[in-house]
Amino acid sequence: MTSHTLRVMWFVPPAIAVAASWRACAGLSVETSRTQSSDEQFAALLDGSVDAVVTSMDNVFHWNHRPGPKDFVIVAQVENTTPLSIVASPTIKSIGDLSGAKILVDAPENGFVIALRAMLNQAGLNLPDYTLAPVGGVKERFVSLLKGDGDATLLGPPYDALAVKEGMxxxxxxQASYPQFPGQGLVVRKSSLFSNPGIQMWLKNLSESIALFPANLERLRNSLSSEGLPEAAINAMVKSVPASLTPDERGVNLLIEHRRLLGLIGSDATYDQVVYLG
Structure with missing residues (x-):
């Protein structure tokens, strides 16, 4: 049997990928690595050192406007939503208090930060009412916030719960502002879909793993608990398991609307242009 290798890069393993790892996929070897930023993911897809990334689906809108192949597509949504919170130093009590704040981000023009900027816009705050300081992915932002390198940042499980535990x-x-906010997607270069059968093989494995729920929720909880994650993070990750890998059209359109609101490139994209279901 021909063996295929799929190299996947992510910030934190999504719950459905943890469940998929329990099942052997004949003829497929999945190699995973952790990233420190979405820019690193972009570069890795560009130079071919990885085949796919789990990332904010918003990244595709910006990546397709950067110098490069402009063939980035979303082939799956691996979380029904990514729970995200604005976490700040103890002196900040509301979004309005972020006027003049230094906000730690992954990248200022793409990713989850766009939802944060939309929330600030609704509160009457726009650049330069605050500054955006790129420091890296969720772990890097968590560490920088605790060190006092900034006033606030956007965090998801498990780092939001860990930050609160540390006094933030x-x-x-x-999700309170945008109930339809979508979770992370699996992003690839469109050309890779035709050159690497491992992508479709892993998607099939992920889809079949979804069918195992809710019977295996306790096993998933135990697996995440063994990694030392706090209960709040485990609850959020378990709830993130999607009912389907098909990217939610309402969620993708919300991302486009946020870009339109902020006057950012990529706001002219459509669902059919950025989502490829084969």
Whole structure:
């Protein structure tokens, strides 16, 4: 049997990928690596050192406007939503208090930060009412916030719960403002879909793993608990298991609307242009 290798890069393993790892996929070897930023993911897809990334689906809108192949597509949504919170130093009690704040981000023009900027816009705050300081992915932002390198950042499980445990304050939740906010997607270069059968093989494995729920929820909880994650993070990750890998059209359109609101490139894209279901 021909063996295929799929190299996947992510910030934190999504719950459905943890479940998929329990099942052997004949003829497929999945190699995973952790990233420190979405820019690193972009570069890795560009130079071919990885085949796919789990990342904010918003990244595709910006990546397709950067110098490069402009063939980035979303082939799956691996979380029904990514729980995200604005977490800040204890002195900040509301979004309005972020006027003049230094906000730690992955990248200022793509990714989850766009939802944060939309929330600030709704509160009457726009650049330069605050500054955006790129420091890296979720772990890097968590560490920088605790060190006092900035006033606030956007965090998801497990780092939001860990930050609160360390004395930081949860100021607002993205899902409270945008209930249809979508979770992370699996992003590839369109050309890779035709050159690497491992992508479709892994998607099939992920889809079949979804069918195992809710019977295996306790096993998933135990697996995440063995990694030392706090209960709040485990609850959020378990709830993130999607009912389907098909990217939610309402969620993708919400991302486009946020870009339109902020006057960012990529706001002219459509669902059919950025989502490829084969």
């Amino acid at each position: 304050r949860k100021v607002a939740e993205v």
